[in-house]
Amino acid sequence: MDTIPSARSIDPPLAPETLAVHPWATAAGRPRGHRTLNAPLFLTTQWEGGDLPELADHFARNPDRGFYTRFGHPTVRLAEERIAALEGAGDALLFSSGMGAISTSLLAVLRAGDHVVAHQAIFAQTIQFLEHLSASAGVRVNFVDATDPRQVEAAIRPDTRLLYLETPSNPGIDILDIESLTRLAHAHGALVFVDTTFAGPMIQRSLSLGADLAIQSASKSLAGHADVLAGAVAGGAALVGDIRKMRVLTGPSLDPHAAWLLLRGMQTLPLRVRAQSETADAVARQLEASPAVSHLRYPFLPSHPGYEVARRQMALGGGMVSFAFRGGLEATRRFVNALRWIPLASSLGSVYTTLEVPEELDFALEEIGDRAASFAMPAGLVRLSIGVESRDDIERDIQRGLDAVESIIPAPHALAERGG
Known part of the structure; x- marks a missing residue:
């Protein structure tokens, strides 16, 4: 005979308002057992292994559970998982500043000879970093008015690796059509990064519109109380994995206490x-x-x-x-x-x-x-x-x-x- 599905099997996904509050909430439901209601804060930079194989396993496969904080940290990881849930992303990473998130992400995907098309009116220091890559690393950059998709299409070349957008833009509040621009870039094999600091996941989910990476200064609305300096990226697991490797090399990891404050801020x-x-x-x-x-x-x-x-x-x-x-x-x-x-x-x-x-x-x-x-x-x-x-x-x-x-x-x- 037919069985009646359980409530859990037919429940819709948790709403962003719920995901923002509960650090343990996942698609599979909350973990059972005795645990803290608030996210725990581990004030340590390193962990002891029970033996050599266990420590090696943490280093190779589970650095977020505790190895050395530049590689990952359990409190930071809880905040990253919450951001990934809010963005509808395969994974997310946190950094010590918004510019740390931007520069590390660009370094992770760009190589000498690559071409970038970027909106001409993005954050000033993002422009400066792209121009630095152009001058020192052989990355070619074209700045165009991305409010006009025709200018973007005209600028794309066979070697275009990345379309870099910011919407709403800082400070002029330009609005760029993420869905149509992403479709255009993907048709030419280019990635799309969107700085969404002025909007964030409660307002604009750039990944659902086709973007490959959503970037934001988590110091702003995500933390929300002017007491945290942080940056965040969210995207597919493979791309975020490449950025994670670059974060380990360049070192802009988020301080665990800042991650704990960020978790608290995201609740509201x-x-x-x-x-x-x-x-x-x-x-x-x-x-x-x-x-x-x-x-x-x-x-x-x-x-x-x-x-x-x-x-x-x-x-x-x-x-x-x-x-x-x-x-x-x-x-x-x-x-x-x-x-x-x-x-x-x-x-x-x-x-x-x-x-x-x-x-x-x-x-x-x-x-x-x-x-x-x-x-x-x-x-x-x-x-x-x-x-x-x-x-x-x-x-x-x-x-x-x-x-x-x-x-x-x-x-x-x-x-x-x-x-x-």
Whole structure:
């Protein structure tokens, strides 16, 4: 006779909101037995083997269970497994910084003579590292406007090894069509890496759209409390395995205590991301209504050039907004000086609302050199990262800044009357 399937056999996969909370959750269900509810933290860099064969086995096959922390660590491994689950990936790796994740991943797949096509407006220091590889390691790089797939297709060559994307991009919030660009790159045998720091797995699962590797600065939304420096990659097991070998050689392993803090931070990731997105959407519309704002980018605003793509590949708009004023950098300085409590800070994605003026920091002209024209950033661009404070308080402080700028900048119709 027919048997009734057990509840476990017909249960759907665990939701990301559940996976973010439970360090032991897997597709097979929780392990049974006496264990800690929170992830354990092992404050040691090395482990003793019971005998020589056992230690050799840990070295060769199970370094994450305990051999030497540069090779792997059980607390770090729990965080990696959680990121892999959130991304829907075969495996994931953690690094001591976002740039550690980016540089190690690039070193793992690129060789002299390889060609890279990259979006022209990615993170400034990623550009610098690609240009370093071009100058010192014989890797050829073309930067193109990847919002136009035709430019990507025209740049791909028979020796193209990698298409490198960042969406939403830092700081301009360009939106790139991951699915169509990945299809194009794969048709020519190229890998696709996507830096998804501004989105992350609760908003955008790049692997499900076809990308080979999702990269992010885990210091940002994943950790979420401005107390962890970390980077993460997620992808297929074979590719991540190659990157793991390079991580052992170059050494940017994550500190176990940072991994433990990251695990704790990820438990509130779904709640934080949802709250940040809701407030960011409201603030973006507040900015859009100001006559002083000349440039505004938020993925879920219909005025964004990539709005249709963003609605298709992102579950939420995220917590990042960029904007600029008529009046340029001087108007931006007036805006910043009028704020009562929103701090100037160089990072993003945490519980704190912060803002940065990129042209004076990461994207200073001397930093990006010949690539400056590619960004086409308006003078005084503000990168605003929304936190989890009261929406009313955030909007009031933003309005203080807007009032200060609007007081010295005439309305657009007045400029038109004067020929401005």
